[in-house]
Amino acid sequence: MPSPIPTIKPRPHHADIIARLPSEWASWPRDKSSVNGNVLQAEATPSHYRQRKLRWPKRPVVFISDPHADAMAFEASLIAAGVAERKTHSDLGHLSLTKKGKRTEIIIGGDCLDKGPSNLDLLRSVKQLYRLKARVTLLAGNHDLRLLMGLLALARKKDVGNQHLFVRMGKKVVPLFREVFDQYLVNSKWEKNIPDEETCRKRLFPGEDWFKAFPFHAAGFLTMEGIEREVRKMASKNDSFEKHCHASGLSLRQVYAASLKCQQLFLHKKGEFNWFFRKMELVAKRGSFLFLHAGLDDTMGQMLLKSGPKYANKAFHRNLKRQDLFGFYYSSIANTFRTKYRDADLPLTYRGVKAVHKSGVHVIVQGHVNRQEGQRITIKKGLVHVEADITLDSHSRKVEGLSDYGIGATLINKETGIVGLSCDYPTAKVMTAKELQSIYEEGQAEG
Known part of the structure; x- marks a missing residue:
């Protein structure tokens, strides 16, 4: 297996970033601290579940979620993922794409806004990726909407x-x-x-x-x-x-x-940030992976099965144009960027999970659920979830007792598997394609 840790050119402008990142990798930790008490438990799997194979995204994916108005953290995370670099400037807004960055899809998992230090700087940092013609998918977050x-x-x-x-x-x-x-x-x-x-x-x-x-x-x-x-x-x-x-x-x-x-x-059409909501999507399906901000409910599961993610994204934008804001904001569509699977949220039951699996979605990659020690992989409701909100913005980090701005990203491709990179965890967490297949089968058995 190739090294799962991205190569960062040792430029002077990258030195502080490199110093704060793990230099070694280890297999993804297995623990029991999940919502339903079932995180990566290595249990025997019935043979009929082993026949279902995960499909990986066609191109590498770098997932960065919940930058919350911290452009420094966002740009440092792009550099840490190996998809961008600074050649001559150490300040914001002077990135260029690496060779890896040109062939990688960058998925921003929502919540670009609020908290700080600067909403406008963060928006301008995201916009530069479009100017660089990067493959960018921008997902809707609850703070954004x-x-x-x-x-x-x-x-x-x-x-x-x-x-x-x-x-x-x-x-x-x-x-x-x-x-x-x-x-x-x-x-x-x-x-x-x-x-x-x-x-x-x-x-x-x-x-x-x-x-x-x-x-x-x-x-x-x-x-x-x-x-x-x-x-x-x-x-x-x-x-x-x-x-x-x-x-x-x-x-x-x-x-x-x-x-x-x-x-x-x-x-307004000519507004500086008009592109922000216009380019936003609700979900992005890549192979067996569904990228979104928060989670699903039964209605969204049925929508994915019967009509697919393209329909969900069209419905998202059409509903944004409705006069009835209440009908949109408390709908299943909005639940997708708001839910934490609480009693107050719209329910995801066995029926919904079954529909999600039938639609070809077997792994949810999400933000929204804040993690202080790097990414976590957990089974919720019988679905594998990759929790990738790792507290990037300096405002939240100060409140949580963490230093400086955060750096990290979730890297997904079949060659290396899922890599959780975070400045708050001593090693890069690596789950190979084979290991993830095992976890998926376990989730199927549980579901």
Whole structure:
């Protein structure tokens, strides 16, 4: 087997990255710390499951998820994966593709936005990959779509289903508004046509009767646990959102002005970041691997079986254009970038898992589930999941007691198998194609 650790040219601009990465590799660790208590357990597998072979992606895949507005971590992770390099500049935005990068698909697993240090820098880092003509697939994350829902809700007539979606973005979106205000509005006449503070508050916040009306509006769409969780979450965000804005030095008038500017940047045809939501996909199927942000439910399993991933992506974009934001954001489509398989989420049962397997999907590669010691492979609901959110952004790392920005990526190809590369784990984790086949068979037996 060729070395699973990517080769990084020892340029001066790469020295800090190389120093923080593992230089050796080891077989993927086997443990029992999973959602259902079953991670990589080596058990006997019934012979009839051994007949089902995994199909690997046709070209190598580098999966990087949840960069959360940290361009330094994102670019360092591309370099660590061996798909990009810096030749002459050590600052952001000066990458070039390596030979490996030109033949590899780079899948960004969602959650490009929120937390920090800079949403706009991260978006510009992603855009440079398109300029370099890299093979990029950008997946939808819950933080990304939360911004879109908030901006669309502000632009549309208020109703019970949408009037909470702006404040629902919560404190993590405030740094984006701060950035947009500072970079685009601070030296302009931004106050023109912006209403007074109280009017802005009424336009941004849900009405007083929302908390009574929403549970009835959501009945039949969400589980009872989901409704209770949503109302509880909104009560907290409703109380704290304005405080977080003020703590960031923004009045509600400034937040409103920044929101209108975000509509222009993200939603208008000529907006600087118009490409972001336009290029976004819900899922990407490569061989037997399905790449997405969070997970599946029974309805999505049936959709994949009957209509396939291309249909799911088309449905995703068509639903984004619907006037009914509530119907989209609490649907199975949105559950795909939000679920953590909790009682509050739409259910994935044996019926759904069976449909997923019949559709030819046997391994889920996801972000969304934060891991502090590198990637993890686990069996959930009888499906093999590769959890690849390894805490890249420096803001989250500080909160979690981790130093600096994160570096890491998940590498997938048949020659080396699945490689989990992370600055927070002493070795590169390697699972060969043969070992993964064994784990898949085990998941089938469990399912």
